[in-house]
Amino acid sequence: MNNSQTTTRVVPDENGRFGAFGGKFIPETLMNAVTQLEIAFEEARRDPAFVQELNGLLSEYAGRPTPLTYAERLTKAVGGAQIYLKREDLNHTGAHKLNNALGQALLAKRMGKKSIIAETGAGQHGVASATVAAKLGLSCKVFMGEEDIRRQSLNVFRMKLLGAEVIPAVSGSRTLKDATNEAIRHWVSHVDETFYVIGSVVGPHPYPYIVREFQKIIGEETRSQVLQMLRRLPDEIVACVGGGSNAIGMFYPFIQDESVALRGVEAAGKGIDTDKHAATLTLGRPGVIHGSLTYLLQDECGQVQEAHSISAGLDYPGVGPEHAYLKDSGRVTYTSVTDAEALEAVQVLCQTEGIIPALESAHAIAEAIKRAKEMSSDKILVICLSGRGDKDVLTIQEALTTGGGE
Amino acid sequence: MTTALNRIDQLFADRDRKRFIPFLTVGDPSIEATFHLVKAMVEAGADLIELGVPYSDPLADGPTIQRASERALENGVTIGDALQLVKRLRESGMEASIVLFSYFNPVLQYGIERFFADLAAYGADGVVIPDLPIEENGPAVTAAKQHGIHVISLVAPTSSSRINTIGAQATGFLYCVSSLGVTGARVDLREDLADFLERVKASTTVPTAVGFGISTPDQVRAVAPHTDGVIVGSAIVQQIEKHVEELKDPIQMPQAVEKIKTFVHQLASALQ
Numbered sequence: 001m002n003n004s005q006t007t008t009r010v011v012p013d014e015n016g017r018f019g020a021f022g023g024k025f026i027p028e029t030l031m032n033a034v035t036q037l038e039i040a041f042e043e044a045r046r047d048p049a050f051v052q053e054l055n056g057l058l059s060e061y062a063g064r065p066t067p068l069t070y071a072e073r074l075t076k077a078v079g080g081a082q083i084y085l086k087r088e089d090l091n092h093t094g095a096h097k098l099n100n101a102l103g104q105a106l107l108a109k110r111m112g113k114k115s116i117i118a119e120t121g122a123g124q125h126g127v128a129s130a131t132v133a134a135k136l137g138l139s140c141k142v143f144m145g146e147e148d149i150r151r152q153s154l155n156v157f158r159m160k161l162l163g164a165e166v167i168p169a170v171s172g173s174r175t176l177k178d179a180t181n182e183a184i185r186h187w188v189s190h191v192d193e194t195f196y197v198i199g200s201v202v203g204p205h206p207y208p209y210i211v212r213e214f215q216k217i218i219g220e221e222t223r224s225q226v227l228q229m230l231r232r233l234p235d236e237i238v239a240c241v242g243g244g245s246n247a248i249g250m251f252y253p254f255i256q257d258e259s260v261a262l263r264g265v266e267a268a269g270k271g272i273d274t275d276k277h278a279a280t281l282t283l284g285r286p287g288v289i290h291g292s293l294t295y296l297l298q299d300e301c302g303q304v305q306e307a308h309s310i311s312a313g314l315d316y317p318g319v320g321p322e323h324a325y326l327k328d329s330g331r332v333t334y335t336s337v338t339d340a341e342a343l344e345a346v347q348v349l350c351q352t353e354g355i356i357p358a359l360e361s362a363h364a365i366a367e368a369i370k371r372a373k374e375m376s377s378d379k380i381l382v383i384c385l386s387g388r389g390d391k392d393v394l395t396i397q398e399a400l401t402t403g404g405g406e
Numbered sequence: 407m408t409t410a411l412n413r414i415d416q417l418f419a420d421r422d423r424k425r426f427i428p429f430l431t432v433g434d435p436s437i438e439a440t441f442h443l444v445k446a447m448v449e450a451g452a453d454l455i456e457l458g459v460p461y462s463d464p465l466a467d468g469p470t471i472q473r474a475s476e477r478a479l480e481n482g483v484t485i486g487d488a489l490q491l492v493k494r495l496r497e498s499g500m501e502a503s504i505v506l507f508s509y510f511n512p513v514l515q516y517g518i519e520r521f522f523a524d525l526a527a528y529g530a531d532g533v534v535i536p537d538l539p540i541e542e543n544g545p546a547v548t549a550a551k552q553h554g555i556h557v558i559s560l561v562a563p564t565s566s567s568r569i570n571t572i573g574a575q576a577t578g579f580l581y582c583v584s585s586l587g588v589t590g591a592r593v594d595l596r597e598d599l600a601d602f603l604e605r606v607k608a609s610t611t612v613p614t615a616v617g618f619g620i621s622t623p624d625q626v627r628a629v630a631p632h633t634d635g636v637i638v639g640s641a642i643v644q645q646i647e648k649h650v651e652e653l654k655d656p657i658q659m660p661q662a663v664e665k666i667k668t669f670v671h672q673l674a675s676a677l678q
Contacts, residue, residue: 023541023542024541024542025537025538027539028559028565028583029564029587031539031562032564032565033564177463181465185465185468188586188587188588287514288509288537289463298511300515301485302461302485302512302513303461303479304462
């Protein structure tokens with residue numbers, strides 16, 4: 001790579017900037033809260049007791065480390081690079097989201113907060129937050145777009161079963177963006193007693209940084225697992241990007257390994273030549289959403305546009321500011337995959353490996369299959385399988401029987 | 407067209423008089439209605455008009471102003487339309503101060519330099535950007551100074567140690583957020599509001615104005631001793647919403663404007 005200078009810089013800087021991106025574009029009412037959070041996190045990550053408690057929960061409660069699986073039949077079917085799967089689907093609650101929810105909820109407890117709130121799209125972060133709230137004895141409110149509540153009714157029931165209150169967001173497109181707006185509005189009103197557990201590497205500083213630090217365990221484990229199994233680094237890593245927390249968690253420990261190509265996959269929805277997509281990095285322009293300057297799907301006057309994806313977790317018009325930075329620096333390549341391609345990838349993985357992937361993760365699989373075909377059989381490709389697809393089975397059934405996704 | 411002295415500075419030159427500041431969203435339910443409502447509010451005793459630029463994701467606003475934004479956006483109202491409205495109000499002879507209230511992204515997309523140049527050219531006096539804290543407002547403040555426009559800073563009850571820093575940098579007036587939370591009419595104001603307002607006053611040389619949640623003449627009277635100006639938004643927007651169908655109809659509009667004018671007059675006269 002010719003840009004090692006930019007990629008070796010420490011990001012974010014003290015202003016919460018990843019290059020030009022990031023920052024704290026939030027109401028004054030919240031400024032004190034994010035400053036306190038920054039101080040509390042820096043203290044916590046240096047406190048051996050905090051680190052030990054988190055690591056204990058990650059191994060004995062969440063079930064980490066998650067395995068790295070050689071996808072032998074998929075590799076044969078594709079006929080190119082050897083494909084490995086980082087199995088975040090085997091994390092407790094079925095996705096990578098728990099890594100971050102555990103970390104933030106422990107931080108909330110440390111800061112003396114009794115209630116946590118969270119936003120959720122597909123419901124995975126909501127379920128993870130409800131889970132850790134139950135485990136740590138905190139009360140939990142989850143904000144979820146009305147449209148997503150309809151698409152992910154099973155996860156809504158899971159959250160309620162776990163003792164959380166699910167609050168429908170009925171403004172705007174009634175999806176993740178609006179759930180995040182509602183969560184922030186609630187936070188502004190209850191900032192003294194409430195901790196906002198953000199589910200992705202988005203939002204005002206220090207959230208994109210904190211979430212990366214809690215998710216980088218994905219890449220750290222992968223790196224040591226690949227080295228142990230194969231005595232070498234992989235050639236390429238593929239992860240899906242909505243807000244982008246599984247991708248940042250996977251990529252970050254490999255940023256300095258210049259021989260490892262990194263590829264983020266956005267949702268192209270019905271196609272990037274239509275207006276029904278969520279390909280923020282591919283088609284967006286820099287703008288401000290949820291407190292952060294980043295790539296954004298917006299009209300020419302700066303009104304935020306609605307995103308579209310069959311996968312609720314990728315249905316977001318913004319993206320984490322660190323991804324914006326990594327795109328502009330050239331360290332990570334960002335591409336997109338349509339609803340139809342993702343549905344096809346779900347079936348391929350089911351039938352070759354006996355794993356039902358989340359629709360989000362299926363975007364990474366679809367892209368990885370395209371990439372692996374172009375690579376020789378001595379190359380190693382790792383897919384971040386960010387979550388399992390049980391939550392999506394109804395959506396997949398509906399799409400396959402109606403020929404949806406087209 | 408810029409005056410040598412910003413109208414906001416002229417307005418607050420006499421600190422013995424309390425000033426009334428109504429808020430309304432541009433284009434709710436039409437640009438034409440907003441024009442007539444603003445003129446009526448000035449006649450009703452408004453000293454400074456806060457014009458809201460509609461936005462798709464108004465994080466700091468409660469349901470009332472969210473709905474106003476949605477009604478305006480359905481009409482395709484843009485930040486450019488808000489600037490044109492300022493121009494038209496000035497051409498009609500209106501002398502009251504005008505402050506635009508806009509989230510940062512529309513300003514960023516319009517172009518920061520171009521935005522402040524146009525504010526000055528069309529006769530606005532200041533801007534409130536609720537999601538632009540002092541840590542992020544450098545480029546906006548630089549452009550604003552060049553064009554004689556005030557970037558109005560906000561302070562909140564949670565600002566604590568930040569109050570002095572914000573107060574020292576404030577220009578025009580300092581917008582005191584009276585309650586935690588988003589905009590919206592409230593039945594009760596915080597018990598410690600007077601203490602907060604006095605603390606803000608002591609932190610700055612510029613005038614202060616208080617808003618977020620103030621909705622009745624009694625509340626206006628209650629906060630008046632501790633501030634130079636009182637801002638009422640959601641309560642007025644609720645009245646606009648109540649009469650929204652009449653305001654859309656050219657024949658019924660004058661009557662509806664008159665009713666809202668009466669409502670604003672009751673609030674404004676609570677300061678006399």
